[in-house]
Amino acid sequence: VFGDLWPNSILIDQENKLVWIVDWEVARYETKTRDFEQLLANLWVMKQSPKFDQNKIEKLIRKFQLEFFGNEDSDWRLHCGDFGKCNFILWVTGLLNETHWGIDDNQAVALKALNEIK
Structure with a gap:
């Protein structure tokens, strides 16, 4: 587990x-989903920003979901549990x-992020 994936x-x-x-600054032992949670949070925030192409970010999220869950249409929030959602x-x-x-x-x-994981 990488521990600092973004x-x-x-x-x-x-x-x-x-x-x-x-890793440019830190590596640590973490849960197997921590890297995915951190990466998704970064990508999710990028998707909210006018500085990034939302379609490309969504495509990247789907590719990571495919690698983690075997299905790019799978919603990561259904698989990560409450701990992952809090992270x-x-x-x-x-x-x-x-x-x-x-x-x-x-x-x-921030409220949008909270509403999306309920």
């Missing part, structure tokens, strides 16, 4: 079709403290 940890070599996962909310609210997302109403976005 979009900046993933390097993709499209020409050679290789993917590397690197997702913790990650989202922490990420919203950063200003680089270009999100105007962090409170509304």
Whole structure:
């Protein structure tokens, strides 16, 4: 388990079709879903931001769901349990403290995240 998976940890070599996962700051032992929760929280916040292509982010989320659950149409929230949902909310609210997302109403976005996992 990587313990710190987020979009900046993933390097993709499209020409050679290789993917590397690197850690720039921290690695730790965690639950098997923690990396997925952190990655999804980052991608979910990116999807709320006007700075990113929402369709591309959704496609990436579906690909990760395919790898984790064997079905890209599977909703990750059905598989992660309450602990995973709580971690997702913790990650989202922490990420919203950063200003680089270009999100105007962090409170509304945090409430949207909460409503989506109920």
